[in-house]
Amino acid sequence: METIRLIAVLLITLLTLTSSALAGVEILGARLSSQEEMTRLVFDTSGPVVEHNIFSLDSPDRLVLDLAGTGLGGELRQPDAGNPLLTRIRSGERAGKSTRIVLDLKRKVRVKSFCLQPDGRYGHRLVVDLTPKPQQEARQEALSAAARDLSGHPSVQQRSFKARDVVIAIDAGHGGKDPGAIGVLGTREKDVTLSIARKLAHLVDQQAGMRAALIRDSDRFVILRDRIRIARKHRADLFVSIHADAFHDRKVRGSSVFTLSELGASSEAAQWLAARENEVDLLAGIDLGKSNEEVAGVLMNMTQNMTMEHSLLAAKPVLEELGQLGKMHQSRIQSAGFAVLKAPDIPSMLVETAFISNPQEEKRLRDPAFQQRVAEAILNGVKRYFAANPLPQTLFAMQNSSGARSVRHVIEHGDTLLDIARDYQVSLPSLRSLNQLRDDRIRVGQVLRIPES
Structure with missing residues (x-):
């Protein structure tokens, strides 16, 4: 009898764990704090974030966070007008149980991210630290972008991700x-x-x-x-x-x-x-x-x-x-x-x-x-x-995500085909071709396949 009771407990535990795994991890909310020029975002999550990828975009300056195996379970606090680096935080769930968070920036930034385990006061957390890039480095990036535009080619086609050491x-x-x-x-x-x-x-x-x-x-x-x-x-x-x-x-x-x-x-x-x-x-x-x-x-x-x-x-x-x-x-x-x-x-x-x-x-x-x-x-x-533990914007991060499965994007209010191409760092013609689009008209709820960048 004791053995049967033990087996029953083990089965219930196993089913609970399986159910939790299938449910994925929820982003419960985001907290913001600033000290001098640094801004820290803390995303409270219902469990450990297994994989996340961060990359930056320009014209305008943005930072994109892709969190695999997650869903939105709470509101993300918006930055106030006095925040030294952020203007707005946008978010949305993507097909395949993942979340994309876009940070609209006031200037180019350097980023570090890390995960924290529960410590009694808080649960699982993903922490993203933003610090402004030195003016000389930001100016050089702006000049490079301007040169691409003057070459007559769409900058989205020429944009490349340069990994830092x-x-x-x-x-x-x-x-x-x-x-x-x-x-x-x-x-x-x-x-x-x-x-x-x-x-x-x-x-x-x-x-x-x-x-x-x-x-x-x-x-x-x-x-x-x-x-x-x-x-x-x-x-x-x-x-x-x-x-x-x-x-x-x-x-x-x-x-x-x-x-x-x-x-x-x-x-x-x-x-x-x-x-x-x-x-x-x-x-x-x-x-x-x-x-x-x-x-x-x-x-x-x-x-x-x-x-x-x-x-x-x-x-x-x-x-x-x-x-x-x-x-x-x-x-x-x-x-x-x-x-x-x-x-x-x-x-x-x-x-x-x-x-x-x-x-x-x-x-x-x-x-x-x-x-x-x-x-x-x-x-x-x-x-x-x-x-x-790959750091964002490094070769380790790029290699870690190179085996990712094909990405699909569900059209939301306010999306444009050009914004989607920029966010995913792909060319507009390749996005049109893969989805057999004759023009740039899209509708809410439509699912787009994203070509490899």
């Missing part, structure tokens, strides 16, 4: 008057980390759609907060700090990967390493402890929560790839309060390649072939992260 900030630990840990054979951590960092940067620059930014490319001393500043200057999408540290027990060995923790280190070794690394700035006469209140205030920001979440997502595949090289010090992601990982807006990780205090591992760290394998493992993990 994913930027990886590579931080070689220590340097200059800070040698880092020193092995029995006299191997200095600062030399090993710089060698691995250069190899990793070379590999990254060879990848289509990726670009490396070395925090230091020479034997120089860089304070911890400047390392974050340099990464932000390069608009880094990921920060990877490379180390080969030591422990008082010379038997300790293996690779490990760390992300930031504000609640305490995950092991004795993690606590010891973090305390040691954070003391580095004392060489420059800087007491990091004096900035604790400032750091604590930054960490209260919602952005930091997202950053820490994506730091874990990025660290996991890197840890798995390093596991292919040999024994791991820790088979799970470690956490500690490394100051170098405290950038509030850049997902960050610290890679402990091996322990230089272990005589056997010191020999491996001196081997250029081993250094190359470490760099390759880190690269493979980073590529896996961006493939699973």
Whole structure:
């Protein structure tokens, strides 16, 4: 009897989950907030958004969000007149259970998007951050569009999507008057980390759609907060700090990967390493402890929560790839309060390649072939992260959506054939030809097939 009751409960649970999956995810509403020139949109959803794609259009400037497997379940709040970037938000459901949201812009913008899990106060959310593009960059895009128009060809036919590079900030630990840990054979951590960092940067620059930014490319001393500043200057999408540290027990060995923790280190070794690394700035006469209140205030920001979440997502595949090289010090992601990982807006990780205090591992760290394998493992993990979490307007996002099924559009009030062509980045003649239209007349409720852009 107990077995039958258990089976019944399992069947009911399975049916409930299946029903929820078939129902799709609903967009419950949108919240807007602005700080200085930045605007943040938070879309509250009934479940996780499995796939979303974002691209920009010009003449006029717009941003288009396509959310697969979603429907509209609530009103989207409109921006007020004082919003620095937005004039209006339009939305509509498309055939095949998906939603298109169009943001009418006051100027060209840069965009970052990410998903957040329920945290007790809020449920699932899709967050879209908009910041204005520098005037020089926006002016160059406007000149390019004008040149296309003067060429006599419809700009919609000439419009192309130029993917931006994913930027990886590579931080070689220590340097200059800070040698880092020193092995029995006299191997200095600062030399090993710089060698691995250069190899990793070379590999990254060879990848289509990726670009490396070395925090230091020479034997120089860089304070911890400047390392974050340099990464932000390069608009880094990921920060990877490379180390080969030591422990008082010379038997300790293996690779490990760390992300930031504000609640305490995950092991004795993690606590010891973090305390040691954070003391580095004392060489420059800087007491990091004096900035604790400032750091604590930054960490209260919602952005930091997202950053820490994506730091874990990025660290996991890197840890798995390093596991292919040999024994791991820790088979799970470690956490500690490394100051170098405290950038509030850049997902960050610290890679402990091996322990230089272990005589056997010191020999491996001196081997250029081993250094190359470490760099390759880190690269493979980073590529896996961006493939699973593609940033908008990057090659990863384009590759992720290249296998999408054919798109259909249901005509709504106010739609014109030209607007539809622009929104989907296709030419007007191809749209007419695919749908066998003799002219540009369309009717509400009519379904159009969208050609591949």
